[in-house]
Amino acid sequence: MVQRRIEVGALARVEGEGGLRVVVEGGRVAEVFLDIFEPPRFFEAFLRGRTAQDAVDLTARICGICPVAYQMSAAHALEKAFGVSPPPGVRALRRLFYCGEWIESHVLHMFLLHAPDFLGYDSAIAMAQVPALRPLVERALRMKQVGNRLVALIGGREVHPVSACVGGFFRAPGRAELAALAPDLAWGLEAAVEALRWAGSLSYPAFETDYEFVALRHPGEYPMNEGRIVSSGGLDAAVEDYDAHFTEEQVAHSNALHSRFRRDGQSYLVGPLARLNLNADRLSPAARAAAGELGLRLPLRNPFMSLLARGLETVHAFEEALALVEAYEPPDPPRVPVVPRAGAGAHATEAPRGMLYHRYEVDEAGRIATVRIVPPTAQNLRRIEDDLRRFVPMVLEAPHDEATLRCEQLVRSYDPCISCATHFLRLQVERRPGT
Amino acid sequence: MSIGVARVLVVGVGNAARGDDAAGLLVAQHVRPLLAPLEAAGRVVVATLDGELLPLLDLWRGAQAVVVADAVTTGAPPGEVTRFDLTAGPLPASLRFASTHAFSVAGAVELGRALGRLPDRVILYGIEGRSFDYGATVSAVVAGAAAAAAAVVAAEVAALLTPRRAA
Numbered sequence: 001m002v003q004r005r006i007e008v009g010a011l012a013r014v015e016g017e018g019g020l021r022v023v024v025e026g027g028r029v030a031e032v033f034l035d036i037f038e039p040p041r042f043f044e045a046f047l048r049g050r051t052a053q054d055a056v057d058l059t060a061r062i063c064g065i066c067p068v069a070y071q072m073s074a075a076h077a078l079e080k081a082f083g084v085s086p087p088p089g090v091r092a093l094r095r096l097f098y099c100g101e102w103i104e105s106h107v108l109h110m111f112l113l114h115a116p117d118f119l120g121y122d123s124a125i126a127m128a129q130v131p132a133l134r135p136l137v138e139r140a141l142r143m144k145q146v147g148n149r150l151v152a153l154i155g156g157r158e159v160h161p162v163s164a165c166v167g168g169f170f171r172a173p174g175r176a177e178l179a180a181l182a183p184d185l186a187w188g189l190e191a192a193v194e195a196l197r198w199a200g201s202l203s204y205p206a207f208e209t210d211y212e213f214v215a216l217r218h219p220g221e222y223p224m225n226e227g228r229i230v231s232s233g234g235l236d237a238a239v240e241d242y243d244a245h246f247t248e249e250q251v252a253h254s255n256a257l258h259s260r261f262r263r264d265g266q267s268y269l270v271g272p273l274a275r276l277n278l279n280a281d282r283l284s285p286a287a288r289a290a291a292g293e294l295g296l297r298l299p300l301r302n303p304f305m306s307l308l309a310r311g312l313e314t315v316h317a318f319e320e321a322l323a324l325v326e327a328y329e330p331p332d333p334p335r336v337p338v339v340p341r342a343g344a345g346a347h348a349t350e351a352p353r354g355m356l357y358h359r360y361e362v363d364e365a366g367r368i369a370t371v372r373i374v375p376p377t378a379q380n381l382r383r384i385e386d387d388l389r390r391f392v393p394m395v396l397e398a399p400h401d402e403a404t405l406r407c408e409q410l411v412r413s414y415d416p417c418i419s420c421a422t423h424f425l426r427l428q429v430e431r432r433p434g435t
Numbered sequence: 436m437s438i439g440v441a442r443v444l445v446v447g448v449g450n451a452a453r454g455d456d457a458a459g460l461l462v463a464q465h466v467r468p469l470l471a472p473l474e475a476a477g478r479v480v481v482a483t484l485d486g487e488l489l490p491l492l493d494l495w496r497g498a499q500a501v502v503v504a505d506a507v508t509t510g511a512p513p514g515e516v517t518r519f520d521l522t523a524g525p526l527p528a529s530l531r532f533a534s535t536h537a538f539s540v541a542g543a544v545e546l547g548r549a550l551g552r553l554p555d556r557v558i559l560y561g562i563e564g565r566s567f568d569y570g571a572t573v574s575a576v577v578a579g580a581a582a583a584a585a586a587v588v589a590a591e592v593a594a595l596l597t598p599r600r601a602a
Contacts, residue, residue, distance in 0.1 A: 046570055061452050065487060108487070112538070125542065128549035138550065145493055160485060 020411060021253075022392050032388045033253040034381055034411075044371040052078045052166050052338070052366050059358070059373065060160050063417055065108070068101035068151060069351030071164040072225055073358040073373075078166045080345030081362050082338050089331030090168040091225070092324055096178075097154045097164070098224040098349070099321035103147030103188070105352035106272070106310040106317070109415045110199065111140030114307055117409040118202045136198065139191055143314070146181070146188045150321060153177055168335030178325045185325060189318040193290050196311035200294040205406070207394065208301040209387055212266065213274035214379075216350050222282040222316055223275060223350045230278055231268065232299065239348040242357050248374065259379040267382035270354030271414065272309035273300055287316040303387060303413045310415075340366025351376050353415050377416045384414055439598045440499035440555065445470065445481045445588060448488065448505040448540055454571035455506050455513065455564025458581045460485065461573065462504035462560065465585030470592060478596055491543040492552055500556035500595045502588055505540050506577075507561030514563060514580035516587070521557040556595060560584050 023031040043062060047055055055074045060067035072094060079085065086094075112124040115136070121127045128137040153173050155161020163169050214235070216227030229237045229245070237245055248257040260267055276283075277299035283291065291312055300309065346359035354376030361370040391410050395403040447463025450456045463483045473479040482494055495501045509517070519526060525548070526541050538546070540559065547553045562580050573581075 061450075108489070112489070123542075125545045125549050128546055134550065137546075141489065141492060141550075144489065148490060148493075 020388070020407065022388060022407065024392065024396065027393075027396065029389050029392045032385045032392070034385050034388075035253050044373055047368050047371045050368050052082070052340070052360070052362060052368065055358075055360065055368060055371070056164055056166060057162065060164075062373075062375070065105050065417060066101055066351045066353065066356075067160050068097055068155065068164075069349060069356050070358075070373075071155075071161065072098060072349045073347055073351075073356045074360075075164055075166050076225065076347035076349065077345040077358040077360050078362070079338075080347060081343040081360055082166070082341060082345070082366070083343065084167055084336050084338050086168045086336050087331060089172075089329060090334065090336075092328070093154060093169060093172060093331060093334075094164075094225055095221075096321055096324040096328075097151065097161075099317040099324070100147045100150030100154065102224075102313060102317040102352050103321070104144050104151065105147075106314045107140050107144040107147065107195075109352075110195070110307055110310050110314070111136065114409075114412055114415070117405070117412060118307075139195065143188050143191050143195070146184045147317075149184070150181060153181065165335055167338045168331065168333075170335065172330045172332075172334035174330060175328055178328050182322060182325050185318055185322040189286060189315065189322060192311070192315040192318050193286060196290050196294070196308070196315055199307050199311045202307070204302055204304045204307075205409075206302075207304065207391055207410075209303065209390065211269040211274070211301060211383070212261070213277050213299070214268045214270050214355065215275040215278045216348060216355060217278055218282070220282070222279050222284070222313075222320075225349050226347075227350075229348065229355070232274075232277065239357070240346045242346060242348065242359075242374075246374075246379075248378070254381065256378045256381060257374075258382040259374065260382055267386050268379065269303075269383045270376045270379045271306065272313055272352075272354075273303065273306045274354065275350060276300065276309040276312060283312065284316045284319040286319045287312045290315050303410060306413050306415070338366075340364065353377055353417050354379060375417070377414075380414050380416065384411060384416065439596045441478070442498045442500075443479050443592045443595050444495050444498035444501045444554070445479065445592060446491065446494060446501065446503045447481075447483045448485070448503060449483075450485050452570060454566040454568050455562075455573055455577040456567050457573040458506040458562035458564055458577050458584075459483075459504040461578060461581035462562070462585045462588060465582050466588050466592075469585065469589035473592070473596065479592060488538045488540055488543040489546070491540070492547050492550075495547075495554050498554050500558070500592075501554045502558045502560065502592060502595075503540055503544075504560045504562065504581075504584060504588060506564040506567075508565075509561070509563060511563045513565040513574060514576040516580055516584045517561045517563070518587075519559040519561060521559055522553075522555070526559075558591065560588060 019035040021033040056071050059070040059074050062070055116123055116127055124137055127133045156163040163171055213232040216223035217230040218227035245262055246259055247262045248259050251258050280298050342364045344361045348355050348357040356376055357374040359372040360368055363369050395406045445466055447459040449459035451460055460483050463481055467481045470479045521544050525545050562584055564577055
């Protein structure tokens with residue numbers, strides 16, 4: 001019996017360090033391992049004994065792509081522990097902050113990391129060398145820069161912002177500062193709609209999965225900072241009850257924990273596809289119109305089409321950011337006072353890659369006693385392995401390089417942030433003779 | 436006589452919470468006082484980047500030369516400093532940067548080159564690192580090398596800004 005083995009040393013265009021190993025025995029997929037070998041980060045341990053604000057500043061360091069998400073989940077959870085509730089102005093500014101991060105993260109992934117797969121290029125650099133594609137790359141860079149500027153303006157700097165705090169913001173930008181961004185946001189909205197039309201013209205591999213989608217849902221908003229945890233399987237729970245419904249387990253091949261439903265041990269999917277399918281009725285008018293123009297029929301069950309979900313969310317983020325900027329009044333004061341007390345608080349927000357759960361216990365002095373952080377990529381790891389188990393047989397007959405590329409493309413479609421999950425990727429498909 | 440460039444951008448790249456990856460940030464920290472008069476005169480901008488590196492393409496707008504300092508892993512002894520001139524072409528593929536970002540310094544530079552958005556001169560100082568563990572502090576040998584590299588970077592920046600007689 002022939003043994004066949006496909007191997008990719010390091011999967012590129014993902015955030016972090018990891019690898020993928022697929023073992024095929026006698027034409028049957030025997031094993032799929034998403035190896036996470038980036039060293040574990042021990043954030044949950046080294047935060048113990050530190051101040052609550054340290055959690056907001058330090059957890060942002062977990063990821064250079066989505067620091068706002070970490071800051072928001074931490075700040076909300078700790079505010080619950082201390083029994084404070086920031087005023088509506090802070091809430092609106094936080095939502096605007098999150099729009100900036102969604103824009104920069106989604107645009108980076110769609111055009112610079114994932115698009116080369118669909119167009120047959122090694123990288124965005126190779127795309128930029130093709131005159132016909134250069135405007136696409138240029139536009140993406142400009143869109144991303146608008147998101148970066150929004151984050152920098154609110155957070156004090158583009159990466160690892162410093163302004164967010166427990167209770168609100170250390171400093172809120174002035175009205176004129178944000179108003180100056182309005183023309184770029186209006187341009188960005190049009191650019192995002194155009195970009196989505198381009199994404200709609202791509203050819204997506206035929207591969208659908210019967211996912212259980214999990215995302216936050218808010219009574220009136222597309223979910224970012226708050227909501228109940230809902231699923232396509234009927235789950236509807238308060239974020240405080242996260243642990244009652246989901247569990248994490250250690251697996252030998254990964255430094256990141258794997259999440260699953262406590263109920264039946266099954267995997268689930270978080271991220272743009274889940275958010276869209278569970279919250280399409282909460283999309284902004286322009287995003288809904290764009291979805292209609294594309295003729296999208298929900299739910300989308302094709303992981304490759306997460307590119308479209310990101311595109312729709314990018315339209316939404318630009319439109320909502322523009323509305324928030326136009327209505328902006330600086331919150332005064334920009335933060336509510338926080339009096340330390342012993343307690344516990346749990347919260348989840350929607351990071352670009354999906355639901356991000358934080359839980360803290362604090363002592364009477366407000367120092368952190370315990371921490372629990374469940375990043376979206378850790379929640380998706382088991383689901384990615386489950387999808388690969390079904391996807392690999394579909395590409396086994398393809399030439400070796402193409403099969404490998406298709407597997408990489410699938411993994412990239414989840415936009416895995418292995419830095420977050422602990423946490424990069426190598427792909428290895430091993431074909432062993434059957435018995 | 437050639438004209439010196441009008442403005443130079445110096446960028447230190449790294450993550451202060453990841454051991455020797457802080458090398459580039461330390462170069463920026465040490466070079467800032469050395470270049471303070473030139474920075475005050477608007478001829479030099481010293482910046483740091485600690486996340487993904489595409490913002491480099493915007494940072495170097497208006498600068499005719501950019502000097503980047505970053506940690507590298509080439510297999511050389513820790514603390515060894517290597518100067519690369521990326522003006523004419525990319526880094527050798529054999530050199531791997533110690534970056535976990537979707538776009539490394541080399542990636543951002545090559546994207547800039549493909550888009551015709553590179554400054555006239557692009558110089559990279561790579562400081563060899565060994566340990567990039569999370570939460571680790573920078574090693575003494577790499578910290579020392581970063582301080583020494585800063586003096587060399589300052590001298591190169593001054594030379595880039597100085598009109599030179601054509602050979």
